[in-house]
Amino acid sequence: MTASPCGAGEAGEILFLCHRIPFPPDRGDKIRSYHMLQRLAEIAPVHVGCFADDDRDLSFAPALQDIACTQTVLRRERSRLSGGLRGLVQGQPLLVSLFDHPDMHAWVKRTLAERPIRAILAYSVQMAHFVPVLPSDIRFVMDFVDFDSAKYAAYGREQSGPMAWVNRREGRKLLAFESAVANRADVSTFVSEAEAALFRNATGAGEVRVRALENGVALDYFDxxxxxxxxxxxxxxxxxxxxxxxxxxxRPNIEAVESFARESMPAIRSIRPETRFAIVGRAPSKSVQALANLPGVLVTGGVADVRGWLAAADVVVAPLRIARGIQNKVLEAMAMGRPVVASAEAAEGIDAGDGAHLLVARIPAQEAGMVLSLLGDPYQAAALGRAARQRMVDRYDWDHTLAVLPDLVMGGAT
Known part of the structure; x- marks a missing residue:
């Protein structure tokens, strides 16, 4: 991180609120917030209010001092049970209740009183709860990232029993909250035009105030x-x-690997019995760990550098069944020049051609066949990987995708 944290801000300063500390950029939500923070710090002093999930997150708080004018990093202490009960009693979306914290409200109030704040950018829907009623000279930008209420509604439709009721309630409550926030905000952004269009259709919001602000990929790192x-x-x-x-x-990642390991891998290994499937990522759940008992399945847990595994892959898969927005895992694999087989849900929102830059499985049953075709034709796989890398270079550089962010935040974009 490089910036002049508290240099002169002639146009005013920015308050940036995010639900997880935006460093290091090692998971999807932190990747976007990290790059947004970097871009904001280039145009004005930034004050960062965020949460830490655990001691590891807290350990990164000093790194923010290199870029933030001031900061507060609060440890999330509320359990899912207590947060859920509080949300039910108060009629709040559970996502909002889980992140509520009086110290964050107090810090925001104090920062607004003491600093020449020109704009507030809230990252992820639960942080909108901390944005008070603002005077007309302070701009409010809401980066929803994904249309979260639609995800919970989809869970509710698929499930039965108590969790179906909980997710259907969350879908309704969160949609009402999202709509109210969008009505307050000067502009709301989503990670893809597909997500923005879904939100506009659900709420009646217009294109001027609900816009796409796409993710990018660190092309010099994922190279x-x-x-x-x-x-x-x-x-x-x-x-x-x-x-x-x-x-x-x-959860979407858990469901994706369970489906692929139990359904697609047996079909693949019936033709190519030596094939292995590596599930690479931090904090595997017990159900994911159990997949290592299946033939050919390897669960690595967290790794020091995911690029080694991507570079070694003959095929990278993204078999998500419920996915929102742009999947960083797909962008990163494509930037690494790997052939990717993605579900339609995982590919949605990515400006890349099916068959030209990646392969899209419209139904799960197609996944095994597409993987086998790539394994059986190394020339096709290599050509697809080269095209994927070039597409990322042409379309998904962070400087390009975030070029409009300063104007959105400071009020110059139309």
Whole structure:
């Protein structure tokens, strides 16, 4: 991180609120917030209010001092049970209740009183709860990132029993909250035009105030020619290797790897019995760990550098069944020049051609066949990987995707 944290801000200063500390950029939500913070700090002093999930997150708080004019990093102490009960009693969305914290409200109030704040950018819907009624000279930008209420509504439709009721309630409550926030905000942004269009259709909001602000990918880092630790021969093996990357306590990722390991892998191994499937990512749930008992499945847990596994992959898969927005895991794999087989849900929102830059499985049953076709034709796989890398260079550089952010925040974009 490089910036002049408290240099002169002729146009005023920015308050940036995010639900997880925006450093290091090692998971999807932190990747976007990290790059947004970097861009904001180039135009004005930034004050950062955020949460830490655990001691590891807290340990990164000093790194924010290199870029933030002031900061507060609060440890989230509220359990899911207590937060859920409080949300039910108060009629709040559970997502909002889980992140509520009196010290964050107090810090925001104090910062607004003491600093020449020109704009507030709230990152992720639960942080809107901390934005008070503002005077007309302070701009409010709400980065929803994903249309979260739609995700909970989808869970509710698929489930039965108590959790179906909880998720249906969350979908309703959160949609009402999102709509109210969008009505307050000067502009609301989503990670893709597909997400923005869904929100506009659900709420009746207009295109001027609900816009897409896409993710990018760090092309100098996720570069097959970069210097990074490669897998040792005993880790890589000689067998065909399929790789999935992601935070492995995140429900959509859990469901994705369970589906692929139990449904697609048996079909693949019936033709290519030596094939292995590596599930690469931090904090694997117990159900993910149990997949290591299946033939050919490897669960690595967290790794020091995911690029080694991506570079070693013959095919990278993204078989998500419920996905919102743009999947960083897909952008990163494509930037690494790997052939990708993605579900339609995981590919949605990515400006890349099916068959030209990646392969899109419209139904789960297609996944095994697409993977086998790539394993059986290394020339096709290599060509797809080269095209994927070039598409990322042409379309998803962070400087390009965040070019409009200063105007959105400071009020110059139309």
């Amino acid at each position: 097959p020619a970069a210097a990074f630790p490669r897998l040792r021969p005993e880790e890589r093996g000689e067998e065909p290797l399929i790789v999935f990357t992601g935070q492995m306590d995140y």
